Amino acid sequence: MASTNFVDYVKIFCRSGAGGPGSMHLHRDKRSAKGGPDGGNGGRGGHVILKGNRNYWTLIHLKYQRHVYAEDGESGSGNLCTGADGQDVIIDVPLGTVARDADTGETICEITKDEEICIAVRGGRGGLGNWNFRSATNQTPRYAQPGEPRVERNVILELKVLADVGLVGFPNAGKSTLLSVVSAAKPEIANYPFTTLVPNLGIVNYRDNRSFVMADIPGIIEGAHLGKGLGLRFLRHIERNSVLLFMVPSDSKDIHGEYKILLNELKQYNPELLDKKRLLAISKSDFIDKELMAEMEKDLPDIPYVFISSVTGSGIMELKDMLWRVLNEE
Structure with missing residues (x-):
């Protein structure tokens, strides 16, 4: 997924169609000069x-389509004929899209399943024809109901990447390298911070032709929950991951301290993220020997952990086994 093609936030102006007016019509034919009301709705x-579409991974198709207009309904006519409904406008969005009202902040809906449908802006109801208003005391009503007006709404669409496992760590922790090793994804990799600016997804092949989806989330820095380092844009992608795999490099001065900072950023952004299952991978472990590993284990967080090296492949299969067990726990 090229970074230039990945769009996870758009704002569009939507306008539904107006309802067609009801008909004020009185029946007339060669045998009825003064027939009763027969105006249709x-x-x-x-x-x-x-509409959710599993084949979409980005909102780029809406980047330059900022105005969406639905058709008006047609008016009713005589002989109890109902006017045609206005044509709906269906917008395909990737799974994980959240729609919000740009003016009120109200969440309209969240699309998480393929073919799932959500009405973002409702069309106006059609007006009733005069046939609906007849009564014993008013047998020839000469009025009909107008249709409801159009509804205009500014809608914000935000994409939160859906994945089984989300990689959480500071910039340059080795997240992109790990994803490139365990899947066919080709994220940009370089020896400097913030190489990854958009989420990358990869399908991790496991034993017996099984698989799960892993997301490389751009690096988090301290203060990300306040928007530092585009933190708010990055943190929202973590909300839709089943398991969080924290990654801290073995050459870190304080592995436990870095983990606490990352955990605090998630807590400050959304406390519910702490309810997700968490694992720890100590990356770049080809630089250390077993004695140093044993020493480091004394001060690691109280969560399942594994030492890995994406370069040598050490610990990668063990990591996959851990992730698969956690993903399939009851």
Whole structure:
């Protein structure tokens, strides 16, 4: 997924269709000079609908389509004919998309399943024809109901990447390298911080042709929950991961301290993230020997951990086994 093609935030202006007016019509034919009311109802205005599409990974197709208009419903007519409904506008979005009202901040819906449908802006209802208003005391109503007006709404679409495992760590912790080793994903890798600016997804092959999805989340820095280092853009992608794999390099001065900082950033952003299952991978372990590993183990966080090296492959299979067990726990 090229970074230039990855768009995870768009704001669009949506307008639904107006409902068609009901018909004020009185029946007339060669045998009825003064027939009763037979005005039909107006058609419904078109909705603006969001639809989950598993083949989409980004919102780039909406980047330059900032205005979405649905059709108006048609008016009713005589002989109890109902007007045609306005055509709906269906917007395909990737799974994990959250729609919010840009003016109120209200969450409209969250799309998490393929083919899932959500009406972002409802079309106006069609007006009732005069046939609906007849009564014993008013047998020839000469009025009909107008259709409901259009509804305009500014909608923000945010993509939160869906994955089984999310990689959490500071910049340059080896997250992209790990993803490139365990999957066919080709994230940009370089020896400087913030190489990864957008999430990368990879399918990790496991034993017996089984697999799970891993997401390389861009690096977090202290203060990310306040927006530092584009932190808010990065942190929201962690919300949709089942398991969080914290990655701290073996050459860190304080592995436990870095883990606490990362955990605190998640807590400050959304306390519910602490309810997710957590594992720790100490990366770049090809630089240390077994004696040093044993010494480091005395001060590691109280969560399952493994020493890995993406360069030599050491600990990679053990890591996959750990992740698979956690993902499939009852």
